[in-house]
Amino acid sequence: xxxxxxxxxxxxxxxxxxxxxxxxxxxxxxxxxxxxxxxxxxxxxxxxxxxxxxxxxxxxxxxxxxxxxxxxxxxxxxxxxxxxxxxxxxxxxxxxxxxxxxxxxxxxxxxxxxxxxxxxxxxxxxxxxxxxxxxxxxxxxxxxxxxxxxxxx
Numbered sequence: 136x137x138x139x140x141x142x143x144x145x146x147x148x149x150x151x152x153x154x155x156x157x158x159x160x161x162x163x164x165x166x167x168x169x170x171x172x173x174x175x176x177x178x179x180x181x182x183x184x185x186x187x188x189x190x191x192x193x194x195x196x197x198x199x200x201x202x203x204x205x206x207x208x209x210x211x212x213x214x215x216x217x218x219x220x221x222x223x224x225x226x227x228x229x230x231x232x233x234x235x236x237x238x239x240x241x242x243x244x245x246x247x248x249x250x251x252x253x254x255x256x257x258x259x260x261x262x263x264x265x266x267x268x269x270x271x272x273x274x275x276x277x278x279x280x281x282x283x284x285x286x287x288x
C-alpha cells in the first residue's frame with residue numbers, strides 16, 4: 136500500500152512545484168487567499184501575469200471541486216509532508232505546462248471526470264507557465280524567489 140503522504144526529503148520537487156503546493160496550502164488555510172497569493176506572485180511576475188496565473192489557478196480549483204473524483208487532500212502550510220493529492224496536482228500542472236500531454240492527461244484522469252479533462256489541461260498549463268518563467272528569471276538574475284513554503288528546510 137502506498138503512503139498517503141511523502142516526506143519533504145523524499146519528494147524531489149522543483150521551484151514551481153513548491154510554489155504550487157504553497158499556493159494550494161494558502162488557498163485552503165488563509166482567510167483571504169486571493170489577496171495573499173496575488174501579492175506574493177505580483178512581486179516576481181508583475182501585476183498582469185500574477186492576475187492571469189491566479190485566475191487560471193482558481194479555474195483549475197473550480198474544476199477539481201466540481202468534477203473531481205474526490206475532495207483533494209491539502210495539508211496545512213507547515214506540514215512536514217506532501218499529500219498524494221498535492222503531488223498529483225503538481226505532476227499534472229508541470230506535465231501540462233511542459234507539453235507532455237499524455238502524462239498530463241493520465242494524471243488529470245485520476246483527478247477529474249472525463250468531461251473536465253481538456254479544460255483542466257488548459258487551466259493547468261496557464262497556472263504552470265508563469266511559475267516556470269518565474270523560476271527561469273530568478274536563476275538568470277541570481278535572486279531567490281519566495282515559494283510560500285513555511286516548511287522549507
